[in-house]
Amino acid sequence: MARVLLMSTMERGHTNPVVPVAQRLLRAGHTVGWLCIPQPGPQVRALGVEVLPFDPPPPPDHITGGPELADLVRNEPRLHDWIKTLLLDAVPDQIEPVRRAMAAWRPDVVAPDPMLYQGVIAAHLLGLPVACISSSLNPITPDGIDCPLSRTIASLTPQRQALFARYGVPARFALCDWLAPRVNVVFSTPAYAGTIGLLRPGVQLVGPSIPAGARGDEPKMDWTKLDPSRPLVYASFGSQIYHQPEIFMKIARATAHLGVQVLLVAGDLARSSWAHSLPSHVVVVPYAPQLQVLARARVFITHGGANSVMESLHAGVPLLQSPVCNDQWLQARFVQASGVGRVLDLSQASVEQAASVLGELLTESSSCRTALAPVTASYRAMDGANRAAELVVSGV
Numbered sequence: 001m002a003r004v005l006l007m008s009t010m011e012r013g014h015t016n017p018v019v020p021v022a023q024r025l026l027r028a029g030h031t032v033g034w035l036c037i038p039q040p041g042p043q044v045r046a047l048g049v050e051v052l053p054f055d056p057p058p059p060p061d062h063i064t065g066g067p068e069l070a071d072l073v074r075n076e077p078r079l080h081d082w083i084k085t086l087l088l089d090a091v092p093d094q095i096e097p098v099r100r101a102m103a104a105w106r107p108d109v110v111a112p113d114p115m116l117y118q119g120v121i122a123a124h125l126l127g128l129p130v131a132c133i134s135s136s137l138n139p140i141t142p143d144g145i146d147c148p149l150s151r152t153i154a155s156l157t158p159q160r161q162a163l164f165a166r167y168g169v170p171a172r173f174a175l176c177d178w179l180a181p182r183v184n185v186v187f188s189t190p191a192y193a194g195t196i197g198l199l200r201p202g203v204q205l206v207g208p209s210i211p212a213g214a215r216g217d218e219p220k221m222d223w224t225k226l227d228p229s230r231p232l233v234y235a236s237f238g239s240q241i242y243h244q245p246e247i248f249m250k251i252a253r254a255t256a257h258l259g260v261q262v263l264l265v266a267g268d269l270a271r272s273s274w275a276h277s278l279p280s281h282v283v284v285v286p287y288a289p290q291l292q293v294l295a296r297a298r299v300f301i302t303h304g305g306a307n308s309v310m311e312s313l314h315a316g317v318p319l320l321q322s323p324v325c326n327d328q329w330l331q332a333r334f335v336q337a338s339g340v341g342r343v344l345d346l347s348q349a350s351v352e353q354a355a356s357v358l359g360e361l362l363t364e365s366s367s368c369r370t371a372l373a374p375v376t377a378s379y380r381a382m383d384g385a386n387r388a389a390e391l392v393v394s395g396v
Contacts, residue, residue: 207382
């Protein structure tokens with residue numbers, strides 16, 4: 001049995017796909033540690049893993065949610081600086097604390113999110129093998145795609161190369177993600193990602209990461225608020241850029257005459273006076289048990305976070321993706337190429353355009369449903385979390 005150290009940030013989009021891997025590792029009898037940057041939440045602590053003590057230096061001023069982040073990510077220069085802080089500026093001061101935590105716990109293998117360069121460098125300093133578990137499609141994104149994220153990463157490349165050269169770490173990247181020599185896990189299948197994906201050496205498409213039972217972040221849900229006689233449209237922009245009142249109101253208006261019910265995940269907005277302005281066919285909550293909701297949903301309106309798209313494809317729910325920032329624009333290329341949904345910038349589209357696209361997606365004969373069927377079959381045929389667990393320990 002191996003000692004496996006997982007590493008992620010605390011944001012749900014980065015934690016949630018790793019939770020099922022931890023569950024499979026524990027079930028197989030391995031000892032699992034978790035080092036979370038900056039600190040883990042109760043979801044990780046409840047898993048039964050060993051949470052590594054980590055005393056990071058005071059972080060730089062870094063916005064992580066609310067209206068401030070929702071505004072920041074639509075401003076390319078500010079988003080550039082935000083990403084630079086996350087990927088590079090905060091890293092040097094964290095390398096030594098991470099190295100000490102790793103050395104004290106003595107893992108056989110380190111399995112980080114490949115955007116956590118401090119973990120990659122610390123493992124290298126200790127001579128530990130690394131198997132990366134990506135929370136995005138970055139490792140398979142084709143070269144040459146132009147979007148704000150690719151432009152930002154291009155501008156940061158000299159500084160990033162210098163950082164890795166300083167510690168003698170091989171520097172091979174796909175956008176934000178460092179590519180390990182041996183194992184780089186991507187939670188997708190060829191039926192979806194193979195449409196345009198570039199399978200680089202060491203990168204493996206393992207299928208979706210779906211929890212064995214509860215994932216640990218499921219809030220209580222009053223299911224009696226949902227009307228089973230009406231199709232359910234589920235709308236969520238994730239746990240970080242959820243503050244989208246104008247887009248959410250546009251969704252409410254676009255669905256007013258479609259005969260549906262809308263479940264809207266709106267974070268703090270759900271508890272504000274704004275929520276009372278929504279029409280009666282819209283149910284608004286701060287956060288939802290997404291897997292259970294997708295089992296009921298007919299259409300999923302999403303920003304296109306990799307975890308959300310993965311779970312929607314597994315559930316067989318077509319997407320209306322409205323990308324906002326970062327790898328969401330890359331995910332949009334895969335959605336369009338595979339035909340499993342429609343991409344529409346809801347910040348710019350009219351109510352009529354949104355209603356038309358949603359009407360199409362709700363139709364049983366929609367081409368998106370036809371394209372989605374084999375993708376969903378491929379997702380349900382593969383246990384990506386179990387395969388990831390196997391790959392992580394395969395070289396130990």
